[in-house]
Amino acid sequence: MNQIAIGKFISKKRKEQNLTQEQLAERLGVSNKTISKWETGKCMPDYSVVRNLCEELGITVAELMDGENAEEKSVRAYDDEQIVDLLRRTQELEKQKNLLYGILLIVMGIALQALSYTFGGSNVKDFFSGLLLGISIAEMLVGVYVVGRSMVRR
Numbered sequence: 001m002n003q004i005a006i007g008k009f010i011s012k013k014r015k016e017q018n019l020t021q022e023q024l025a026e027r028l029g030v031s032n033k034t035i036s037k038w039e040t041g042k043c044m045p046d047y048s049v050v051r052n053l054c055e056e057l058g059i060t061v062a063e064l065m066d067g068e069n070a071e072e073k074s075v076r077a078y079d080d081e082q083i084v085d086l087l088r089r090t091q092e093l094e095k096q097k098n099l100l101y102g103i104l105l106i107v108m109g110i111a112l113q114a115l116s117y118t119f120g121g122s123n124v125k126d127f128f129s130g131l132l133l134g135i136s137i138a139e140m141l142v143g144v145y146v147v148g149r150s151m152v153r154r
Helices: 003-016 021-028 032-039 047-057 061-066 080-116 123-152
Strands: none
Touching: 003 032, 003 047, 003 061, 021 032, 021 047, 047 061, 047 080, 061 080, 080 123
16 A cells, blocks of 8 residues: 555545545545645545545545555455455554654653662762653653644544
């Protein structure tokens, strides 16, 4: 799945339909910035709008995922329903991966914080203890941010 090729294909098909990004966005219930992100390959359309996007552009889901028009006599191993289901599963796994990264950062931050308390007693040790404490707090904050972001996207 080549996001850039898919994005270029969306752009091409949108222009063939004489639609602006704003018009397509309005029909799909998304922002024109979202359409722009799809067309530049920065992100993929969410599985919940794929069917409507394909209807608006006059293409099949398979053509969208290939990033090109299907050959007349081409044979497909998967139907549109299966492709959308695979896309949904892929996107859900990506969200779960980000959630796990965030949790891992929080746990590592807690471990570093515990480690920072084992140092101390001299100026150098106090410096390293403070440094570890600062890193652990920053790591936990990043972890909370990542977890929060992945929870909001659900």
